[in-house]
Amino acid sequence: MELTWSTEGLAPEDQFAYWADVVCEACAPLAPVRTRQHLTRSRWGEGLTGWVRAERLADSTPTEVVSCTQRLTHGPAEVRRGRDEQIFVNLQLDGTGRGEQDGRRCVVPPGSFAVFDTTRPYVLEFDESPDGSPWRVLSFKIPRDQMLALIPQPTLRTARTVDARSGAGVVAADMMTSVWRSRAQLSAAARLALDHACTEVIATALGAFEKEGDDRSSVDDATRASIARFVHERLPHGQVLAVEAARHVGISVRKLHQLYDGHETTFGATVRDLRLQRAARQLETGGPHVTVTDVANRWGFCDASHLNRAFKGKYGMSPTAYRESSSATVT
Structure with missing residues (x-):
């Protein structure tokens, strides 16, 4: 069943609290902020407009998020509040994303993705497209245990931009978008199979099975x-x-x-x-x-x-x- 949330119809002063509840519900505990700099770079000079659509496949949950320029913080308090341990794979569709976790920073242009681990603090920042249209992200929420079974902990590098225009990256991005667009036509068996396949392809794109020599x-x-x-x-x-x-x-x-x-x-x-x-x-x-x-x-x-x-x-x-x-x- 698809779940949808939107700030449409809410007064600007009510949008922040609602948006915080939305991103917590659909993603992980996150604290949204719009500074003066965010407002000057945004088409929307007040409030926090946006919408979220989410629908579980089997174990993972794809989520499409569309909103205005802002920063989202998953700090120590948010880590403690989180009930589930998840890996987020954020595919940037429109606008530009930036992320920081584990001492690394990344810039994610349209057509690329990056991963973040909810068991540790991270910061996300999104800018609208140059034409003023909202930023848009397709985020796959994958159980952390499943991803770590495919990618050993030292190998899974968060806040690293993966180019989805070539190689395994483009296969992973195409599969994520195809599964999301086709979700309404998928049977329960197809959802389960594609859920597992998508996780494995993403893991491959992240370099899970790269070998160096005879290591x-x-x-x-x-x-x-x-x-x-x-x-x-x-x-x-x-x-x-x-x-x-x-x-x-x-x-x-x-x-x-x-x-x-x-x-x-x-x-x-x-x-x-x-x-x-x-x-x-x-x-x-x-x-x-x-x-x-x-x-x-x-x-x-x-x-x-x-x-x-x-x-x-x-x-x-x-x-x-x-x-x-x-x-x-x-x-």
């Missing part, structure tokens, strides 16, 4: 990414065993477990986290007729109590509380 760490990173993709694809069909994942990438079970030595996760933790992500999505979208026991059975937990303990460990609340908070957010 063993690059090979191991790519192997772990392949394992994560296999788990992601197999999970809806039932239990995912280490022996199956090892066979899929052509290594022994012992080697599979060794791949995670020295990392913050293990194969078992990777499977568990993905199961919990799927459980959380079903709690959000399954409707009141789907019980916690149904969700536990669907995603491989022994019973509702088992899911409850694991869910609290990851999300800090019970499945029931999570569903209630999600319903309150949507309404």
